[in-house]
Amino acid sequence: MTEDERKADELDRRLKDVRQAYDKGVGKPSGSTGGNAGGGSEKLGVGMRIAIELVAGVVAGAFLGLMADQWLGTKPWLLIVGFILGCGAAFSNVYRVAQAEERRDKAERDARLKK
Template structure:
């Protein structure tokens, strides 16, 4: 280490940290001043919702069909009917989620 290099003092570090904080608040460098909640997190949430809707619809339909089969003694017909109805309900729910996301994507961003 060269002797002519200046060692950083705590005061110098405080000044540099404050200037970085001010730049962050102003949004220097093309960044917004609000923390990045990231659209990726929102998209992940929508993807998880779609997955849950698919699984829940199929499982609920199959379960209700199975229970109705046991109660009425019609194995496996009501299980098949419940499975098909559950799949239809699941895809309808996924379609509704997709339509809501499309509408949300087209709407102008709210002023925050």
């Protein structure tokens, strides 16, 4: 057996060991069941979505109120109304996202318990 063949065999063995360790979940954060289930990157994505929902709702409401104020000459009343409506829309969107995330987590827990 040549040196290259021995190195290839050693590499194959090490790759097999790594795959087995990955399948067993070695090195994963506690509570993770494989893939991204319960993983930090998925939760970070949900957090970023919530932050964007908050900012976008408030900015859109304030912008529309400001534009309506300039068009109708009612400064600052429609800006204030738009800001309040934007805040309400933003919080209702955040609540909707949180409820969907809770339902998804509950379904995953139930599926794990059935296994």
